[in-house]
Amino acid sequence: MAEAPAYVILGRGRWAKKMQPILAGEGRAATTFGETRQRPSESVESYVSRLSEAMAASRAQVAWLCVVPGPHVSLMVQAALEAGLHVIAEKPWYGSAADTERLQAMAHKKRRLLAVHFEYLVHREAENWRRTFYPGAGLRFGGNFFLSRPDHIGIPAMDNLVCHLMAIREFAVPASEISELQCAYERPDERLVWLESSGQRIASIDLLKGSERIIQDFVKKVEAALGGAAFAFDLDFALRVENQLNAYKARCPR
Incomplete structure (x- = not known):
């Protein structure tokens, strides 16, 4: 990307509130969308559609999902991709192998980046x-x-x-x-x-x-990938990490 991308931050908790000034400090436009929970009467299709429309309306290029990890994140990633945005999700990745494959294929087809925020990997x-x-x-x-x-x-x-x-x-x-x-x-x-x-x-x-600027360094890594640089920390990588972690927990229960 020739110009710095704009971000939409999904979430309204502690992490979302922390990310906005960090991005602003790097000269990045960042808006927030806090209504990220699926409503009791809302179908999955309506939920994904509502989030997708909100992200598209933000005119951002990157969605940063600053929400607690869980099964809902797969739906949020799908909504962001349907809106045409690149996506950063927080670790750990709890998506299934089937979800991971489906979303990676969707991102590849739309030529969008899926990143998981393992910040210490840019240390x-x-x-x-x-x-x-x-x-x-x-x-x-x-x-x-x-x-x-x-x-x-x-x-x-x-x-x-x-x-x-x-x-x-x-x-x-x-x-x-x-x-x-x-x-x-x-x-x-x-x-x-x-x-x-x-x-x-x-x-x-x-x-x-x-690590004083580790989040900012991660942002630079993501934005370099938007310009064509290699990027390894996608959903496939995150799933391998989760599988290794689960195997370790099975061997060493606490």
Whole structure:
């Protein structure tokens, strides 16, 4: 795109309120649409149509779905694509394999980008890991993700926090073995991933360092993709992350 795209933010919660000033600070026009819940008397078809019409009326080029992840997000993605918009959805991705395939095919046909907001994948050190260690066979991957605030959205820490760690593994070292992943709300902030070889730690990333503009960097990555640059963090990628996370939870129940 020659000009900076305009955004429509779907949602009215804490995250939607945070995103608007961030986008405005980058010189991006951003409107909001808060009536994102399906009404009790509303059919699926009417719900998708209402959202699609609202997004089309916004005259935006990108829809950012700042809503709690869940099955409804697949319908919101569909509505955005029907309106002709590119889409950014929040992690974790709870869409089924069938939904993922259908929506990716729809996006491909309409030549629209589907992105999932795994912001730490644009961290400089995560990209360095991919260049240095990919695919990571013979390495062991571990990480901690502790958040000092309480849970505001009702998603278990294993889904909401560890999916960040799993996304880094899937991006940089997908062939590595998982050694240990820890997560919790209401603990002192820590966001750390590491790699081990032969029992020795050979690399680590403190995700709290160098992340001051991580959301803005993700926006730049998305907008570069709108101009034709490669972009890996789509629904297929998000589904692989979710499948790996579910497999880990089955092996290591808590």
